[in-house]
Amino acid sequence: MRVFYLVLSIIVLSVQGCATNPSQKSSQNTVEKPTSTPFDFGGLLSNNSTESDKKTGKGLSFGKMLSGNDGSSEDVNYGLFYDQGDHLKELVAERKFTEAMNLFTQYKSEFFESESALTGKQHLEKYHPELKQVSVYLNNTIHEPKLNKVIANLDKYSSFPIGQKNWSDMKLSIEKANSEVSKYKAQTLVGMGRFSSHLLDEVLNKVKSIKLSAKRYANKAYVDYGIANGDSFFSKYPVSLNRTTVIQSTSSKVASILNSSKLETTDNFVSAYGGYLSSKQKKILGNLYLNQYVEEGGKTDKPVLSLVMSGLVEAKKKGLSPDSTGDMKIKFVEVTSKTLLKEGQVEFPAEINMDLPFEIGKSEIKDIFSDNSNADYIIVFDVALANVNRRIKKRNKATSIFLSGHNTLQNPVYLAAQMDVQNARMNVQSANSQYCSPGPGAVWCELGKTFAVVASKERLGERQQTLLSTPQTIKEPIHEEYEYSTSDMDVKKNLTAHFYVVNVKNKTYYKDTFDVSENKAFTISYDVKSKDINKSTLASKYDSEEDISSYEDKAIDVDVSMLLAHYLKNLGGEIELKSEDELRMT
Template sequence: MRMQVKLLARKMLVASVLLLLNGCQTAPLKLEDVVSKVTGESSKQAPEVSDEEYIEAEYTVFYDQGDHLKELVGKGAYSAALKLFNAHYDFFLDNSAFTGKSRIDQYDLQLSKVAQYLNQEVYGSKVAAVRTDLSKFTQQPVAKEQWKAMSDAIEQAQSVTQNYRNNSLTEILKYTSEEVAQLEVLIGDVINSAKSKATVAFSEYIKVSTEDFFEVYPVDVDVTVSLSEASQEILSHIKASDHESIERFISTYGSSLDVDTKKQIGNHYVSKFIRAKQGSSVNELATVMEAAVKAADLGVAPDEIEGLKISFVEVTSKTLLKEGQVEFPASIDMNLPFQISKAEVKDIFTNTQDSDYTIVFDVALSAVNRRVAKRDRAGSKYLSGHKTIPNAAYTARQMEVQNAQMGLQGAQSQLCYGYGALGCSIGKAISVGVHSATLQEAQQALVATPQTLDEPIHENYEYSYSAMDVRRNLTANYYVINNKTQTYFKDTFDISETRKFNLAYDIKGEDINKVKLLKKYDSEEIVSTYEDSAMSVKVTQLLDHYVQNIGDEVSLKNEGEFRAAIMYDKNEALTSYKNRTYDARPLNDHRFDHVVVIYNPTGSLGSGFYVTPDLVLTNYHVIDGAKYVEMKLYNGHETFGKVVKSDVRLDLALVKVQEKGKPVQFYNKNSLDLGSTTEAIGHPKGLEFTVTRGVISAIRKKESIFDTGGKEVLFVQTDTAINPGNSGGPLFFDDYVIGVNDNKLVDVGTEGLGFAIHHSEVEKFLDEDF
């Protein structure tokens, strides 16, 4: 009774507010009309409208969604009531603002009727029908012919339950259909049962079909897990299949097989492939290689191939390595599941029972080619020095000291008299102590603060950088010896690889971004390490080449004849290499053909000239600190070279060059007439291919410019203009080189004192090893 009174009081309060608000209306509302709206009672009936229009009604404090639900259920419009509930689910889940009760409980009568309509009239027959169809597949596994019907039954049942669950009313347990819940359990049981029997079904399926099992099986299963669980059944199937059937199986399921199963399949595949080829005229090794390569291509490389033993012999010439024709070695990667052992040439003729085949590998040529399309420049900053500036913090510390002094003075000057003198004196003492401590701290901070600061001075500069392609080419002669038939096949094998690098030059040591730039660019050391490293040659690459090019075999008579054949092939490669000539274009002065510009990676520039078709002579100080240098020829071609020899005392160095050039002729007489005209070709101050003229001033010995001690060096003294950039270039007497331009005396009032290393010193340097 008390609750009803409170409720009526609340409604009367709302009515009173509305009457007050109604004061501005022309025709005031009557109290009984207001109360009837608040309580939901009205003498007017809602007009007959469609289901959609019911959902789109406008709600007020007098007419809310609950009132609307009652109205629809009262008229039997259950479909519209269901739509209303779905659209305003959050409203019904909330508590009533007037009663404080759950609206679900408040409208339970209406919602129960809507649920009965949904469960029986809408979904009763649908659920029964799909349940009947799905019940046919409770016993697993079912025959392959029924998989489509089973898949359809699962899909239809899931569609019915999903559509049913799309209604918000089904989220409230007491309104949910038991038949639907039972159907959901049945769907899960059928799917789980089918999954548990997938391995059995798969084992039977692969016996009769080559199509993908996992695309037609009625339920989704984890392919990798299923294949792993069926590994024994798979291997049993593989054992009973021919190599072509295995290929089809791998094509369908190979990507999802585990590593161990793949290896075992690979073993069976190779064995069956070889067996299928037995009796044919195909070479045994070629058959095995073909099988191994195909297995690798299929992704099932075997871990062993029984019954075939191979020995490997490498006979690359140490002389060619030394001479530089073989610029980098080869590393053989034994990536085949054969029994492979290393041997010597003599073993081919003495231990023929130890292997079925012997592979002899000989690197005939390996070369490195650097290609730089262009050189660009980029800007950075470097620390050029420091400047002294006032320290603002020192001024601030001074102010703090002054303020502390003033505070202390104020505390000390405080007067105390009268009845409060004692207390005042105590306070003054405390104040003086505090201010004294503050002053002491300020003074200490001032002493610790420098009056000036060193500010760094940064200046802009440019460094150069190049995008470089380093290409490595390797040519090898190889011989495949059949130890059973004592015959061999020989051919040439080529392989190449390219790697890209970004190199920077002239980066200053004081660059403020040096660490960042060094990370951004590759170093010369990284490039050199790559160029000198062994190129990996896989045995599969070599033998695949053999399979593709196999031809007539040659009888293997004796070790001497075989060694002669190897040497003949070596010499043929060497002759081809040595016969490459420089194709010079006509020039007014052929001497310029001999000369090159040498760029040191550190940024310096010098001169050099060809002394053989692939060797350039220059000064040691031109290439100092570099293993490789870039070069430019008079015809505009760009190339590079590797420093192969140097002598610091003589200040001479030899560079092996990528592009062939035209060698100079050295003066061949013992005497040079003083006063004879000389000409120097070089690049003074970066002015490339400049010729300057002078005379022979003297022939004299003097200390090496590097002060190494020992013998003095013989020089040609000349007044021919020699400047930075001429170093390493030739000093000509007519068409003959009489010296290598090296240095000059620089002093106030001193001119025309240049020195070139005498040709006799140069020729002795060249004759030592070349």
């Protein structure tokens, strides 16, 4: 392609050299001879060319055609000998940098980022000196004054610590710097790295340095800000932070502060930052929260157990996980009534979810006190009734298809195999009947005949074998539509339980009863035929009897925290325990 353009250039130059100036007169004849229509490479003759132009050759064009005097690229026709690069050079030489910038913007991808057909070199490299002059002008007159202003604002925050009153201005300065950088990089010419101002890197480095310093100082700033002031620290701090990292890395310092604080401070801290605590922090703060709750609540007339239980419930609500009740020893005991199990009144078990820090065990009712003699309080859980109710809400009919039998049909493949055998036999007969006339070639004829007979017999054997392995008949399935039944069923599980809160030292107890229920909807199918062609699909579509039975036998979950919340709502009903037998009889 480059060779083509080179040859074309030589031809055009030759034409230029041979062109006759129409103003010259022949030495032999004073009469002017009109020249032939001149060549036009790039725009040919302009549509505005006059007949005089055509006769005199003024219409001859090799690319450049200006209709105005302002140098606008819209007024220029570019061709082989005058392209956008030549135009750029002219504009730069005349110091028309704004027009040069507009030219580059208009033809950046079309021309300047493309390769020269003659040299293979990118035009961007070829005209780099001119473009550099344009970029220097734009940077000096337009962009660098803005960047210098940004740098001056950032310099105010180059050293830490920065007072809280300046956080807002610092954040705004960083945002403005990022905005100015984005605008600069969006520029067509100076946004390209090779033409960018050195001040751009200075702005970027300053922003990076300030952010890094702010992040290094974040832990101290967080603690100094006030750990119980709410979640506003992270929204006010001038740079974005990983909240979990900051909170967990300052956990020791925070714990020290909270240990000497009141419950309100701990409560505010957990409300603001509880979602970012590790499981270990949740346990530590849970125990601290409980101790503060009991200590401050001890000034009231509430029983100690109620304070502990209230504190545990509140800590749980706030997402904390206390794993100790302090000096108070509380044990949780689940008793099992063998009589109720035998009578079938307990159809499914209760699964105790020990979400509070109690010791848990199982005992017979008669062994409660002997097994837990070192406990301050014993919480006894007793399932009185657990039953299941099924209720059919709706019956429906549905249709499906089953395999009722088969039709016996002639196998078309067998008929085709028979035809193949007959054709193979005819080929054998044809090969055997081949006549070889006497003469010099008789031997070769007979040899060929022998090969033909052997080959045709082999093919016959193959066709016969295929026929033997092909069944004469095939079975076509017979499908019939039928109806089956479905039922929408609601299964409800009900559990009634007693629980006792026994004060071992004071010999009092509290008794209450609560109910827990849950239900689940099922849809089951009946009378689905064993030969239903959609049997596997129906099996996945509907529930099975095994699914229902599994749900009915599954334990109901009971949270210990739910029991305590129920107890706290009904304080004041403690009964004096005159003897251990009295509890056993209840």
